[in-house]
Amino acid sequence: MADVKLTQVRKSFGDVDVIRGVDLDIKHGEFVVFVGPSGCGKSTLLRAISGLEDITSGELRIGEQVMNHVDPSKRGIAMVFQSYALYPHMTVRENMGFALKHAGVAKAEVATKVDAAANILGLGPLMERKPKALSGGQRQRVAIGRAIVRDPQVFLFDEPLSNLDAELRVHMRIEIARLHRELGSTIIYVTHDQVEAMTLADKIVVLRAGVVEQVGAPLELYDNPANTFVAGFIGSPR
Numbered sequence: 001m002a003d004v005k006l007t008q009v010r011k012s013f014g015d016v017d018v019i020r021g022v023d024l025d026i027k028h029g030e031f032v033v034f035v036g037p038s039g040c041g042k043s044t045l046l047r048a049i050s051g052l053e054d055i056t057s058g059e060l061r062i063g064e065q066v067m068n069h070v071d072p073s074k075r076g077i078a079m080v081f082q083s084y085a086l087y088p089h090m091t092v093r094e095n096m097g098f099a100l101k102h103a104g105v106a107k108a109e110v111a112t113k114v115d116a117a118a119n120i121l122g123l124g125p126l127m128e129r130k131p132k133a134l135s136g137g138q139r140q141r142v143a144i145g146r147a148i149v150r151d152p153q154v155f156l157f158d159e160p161l162s163n164l165d166a167e168l169r170v171h172m173r174i175e176i177a178r179l180h181r182e183l184g185s186t187i188i189y190v191t192h193d194q195v196e197a198m199t200l201a202d203k204i205v206v207l208r209a210g211v212v213e214q215v216g217a218p219l220e221l222y223d224n225p226a227n228t229f230v231a232g233f234i235g236s237p238r
């Protein structure tokens, strides 16, 4: 079971304290959304969970294991970025299989996993294309596919839809909700889009300047915001 638990997590760059004592308890299978103004530390917190950044102090657990200094590839997580970060010279199939191949997984098993992910995401007809021959939404789907094949315990999404136009964003939001239902994995998702947060989240974490202001189900925050900052962010009239 991949519960994610943060205890008094801090992250500083030089003498700038970006994450300032965050406690979080995320249950296996939960869809948790981080919201907060630009620069409040959402990406830094996500990167700290992924291991792309080392935390300065505190404790990070994924499942039973303390992950503070564990290599990102050994944390059972997969991260999907806003920029997709696909390899331009590889086909969709190669992009999706690359991490597994690199980790020494047998060719036949790579093919099985890639096909299964392609199936879930409706990528079948696009498998031999290069990224430049794909639309934004298709590219984002490949980036998600690349995460799925690794069968992570926890998916981390950093504003995955913000480069898409409004219509596609709605469509992909529905896809991501469906994916969560089908895979049952834990998802930690950063967005500045209130509608995405309200519709996707089991639990919303409101951040301000590296501190958690409030955690709760979307309607809890909407009905009972802890302060005017949360109210302003979640859109309650109070």
Ligand code: ADP
Pocket: 013, 016, 018, 036, 037, 038, 039, 040, 041, 042, 043, 044, 045
């Ligand atoms: P958000 O994703 O909420 O917009 P970030 O986590 O990207 O915010 O950034 C939070 C703060 O940390 C910002 O002030 C940013 O400038 C700073 N920061 C992020 N990464 C670094 C870094 N590698 N070095 C120094 N400062 C950083």
Ligand code: MG
Pocket: 042, 043, 044
């Ligand atoms: Mg960010």
